[in-house]
Amino acid sequence: MNVLIVGGGKIGRNLAMFLNVEGRHSITLVEKQEQVAHALMRILPDIRVIEGDGCDPSVLREAGAEFADAVAAVTGDDEDNLVIAVLCKREFRVGRVAARINNPKNAWLFTRRMGVDLPIDTAQTIGRGLEADINLGAIVQLTRLREGRISLIEFTVSPESSAVGKTVAALRLPPDCLLTAILRGDDVILPSGETVIQAGDQVIALAYRDREASLSERFQ
Structure with missing residues (x-):
């Protein structure tokens, strides 16, 4: 499966590592900060890393969005994640789009109408995992x-x-x-x-x- 991840922070990096461990996917990771992107290239030598803004259609095209089976927009900015979701769903016809919700107040925006098939509520996920983290x-x-x-x-x-x-x-x-x-x-x-x-x-x-x-x- 071709997977495109936009956002090279902790969540994006770890998602890429997880999928790479499975060994069944072709993974591309987009990160707009130059220093972070270069660090990811060292950390993830088996994964294609592109430096660029995932809200730019030309960057998404370079990353192979039109051939992606799934996209995960996991930047730290809700507006960016929604823009990425809309572009991937409407412009590139990606079948499966997941998007990270940073601020729970914005959760109502992360709908299929906005191109989001799978909203990822960071706060809710952390809350559910709190007990395990304490243990x-x-x-x-x-x-x-x-x-x-x-x-x-x-x-x-x-x-x-x-x-x-x-x-x-x-x-x-x-x-x-x-x-x-x-x-x-x-x-x-x-x-x-x-x-x-x-x-x-x-x-x-x-x-x-x-x-x-x-x-x-x-x-x-």
Whole structure:
């Protein structure tokens, strides 16, 4: 499936990573901020990243909107997301359009008439996930794979974490847990057993659902 994601913030980046892990999709990501776009090119080498404004039809055309099976407009601006949805639905005839709602007061605008097949209410999603976030400390669940059995998760290593200064091997991660990437400033690290954990590291991992709590404990 050809998937176009507009907005390279945390949601767009993590959605791209999730779809890439599945390995069944051709993904293009559009981000208008030059610095962010270039960082995404390093973080996501297997994904096509285009620097440009997703509200510009020429940028959407360059990104292949006319051939997209699905589009996700997930910028931090509701107006932009609606413009992108309308363009993709009416100009490029995309079959499936999802759009992020940043301000709940604007939710009434995100309708099929405006080109939105699937509204994504950020506040509601966060509210539903609050209990799980409390139970798992600083871990934020990004999405679930394999019918909910596997999670793609991200967390930030606090300065007080017992993991700081240790190698990945020394952490003795639970079985069936895999650290897929560490974001450290502008650097993207593909961790090995010898990689040393530092305070402030953003760690992205795959773990079976029943292993998430054990993984969290290694970084407390």
